[in-house]
Amino acid sequence: MTSVLDLAPVVPVVVLEDAADAVPLALALVAGGLPAIEVTLRTPAALDSIRAIAAEVPDAVVGAGTLISPAGVADAVAAGARFLVSPGWTDTLLDAMKGSGVPFLPGVSTASEVVALLERGVTEMKFFPAEAAGGTAYLKSLGAPLPQARFCPTGGITLASAPSYLALPNVGCVGGTWMLPPAALATKDWGRVETLAREAAALRR
Numbered sequence: 001m002t003s004v005l006d007l008a009p010v011v012p013v014v015v016l017e018d019a020a021d022a023v024p025l026a027l028a029l030v031a032g033g034l035p036a037i038e039v040t041l042r043t044p045a046a047l048d049s050i051r052a053i054a055a056e057v058p059d060a061v062v063g064a065g066t067l068i069s070p071a072g073v074a075d076a077v078a079a080g081a082r083f084l085v086s087p088g089w090t091d092t093l094l095d096a097m098k099g100s101g102v103p104f105l106p107g108v109s110t111a112s113e114v115v116a117l118l119e120r121g122v123t124e125m126k127f128f129p130a131e132a133a134g135g136t137a138y139l140k141s142l143g144a145p146l147p148q149a150r151f152c153p154t155g156g157i158t159l160a161s162a163p164s165y166l167a168l169p170n171v172g173c174v175g176g177t178w179m180l181p182p183a184a185l186a187t188k189d190w191g192r193v194e195t196l197a198r199e200a201a202a203l204r205r
Helices: 019-031 046-056 070-079 091-098 111-119 135-143 162-166 182-186 190-201
Strands: 010-014 036-040 061-065 124-127 150-153 174-176
Touching: 010 190, 019 036, 019 046, 019 190, 036 046, 046 061, 046 070, 061 070, 070 091, 135 150, 135 162, 150 174, 162 174, 182 190
Parallel strands: 010 036, 010 174, 036 061, 124 150
Antiparallel strands: none
């Protein structure tokens, strides 16, 4: 599979309360040009949502986010997740993600965490929480001493701030929720989601 960082400029970070919304939401995101979809394992509906998208939306590349345990990794892969994302990492969690057979983005927020992952042969990472951890200035500073590392910054990024992240050579894509406004999800306004996804997909790296 193409690197997760290269599928689209933006990876929607999806929190689903009802698995029945998974397929229409994924169809709207894919139609708008955002095929990589991270479903966070923060709700009871998450695994069923991943199963539904994997089975019914062939153009979507569905992943699982907020992974914090080997059991979560196993459940996500069994449900059909094609990539894995964690907010941080430990050796135990990293071993599970490495052994999963699918691409993964372990979360980092410090230079030491990046160096430790590079030591383990991992060059693609999630930078989280992006805005709170120093934003574009921090990522730019990491670029000179650690050019091997590439990132998907996530956390507090908006349509307005995304271009400044995507302009950095060590950023492949950003994660965000702005194309998933709560009001649109509550009213199942998938047309609105598709319009916002198209706007996000038009951002240039």
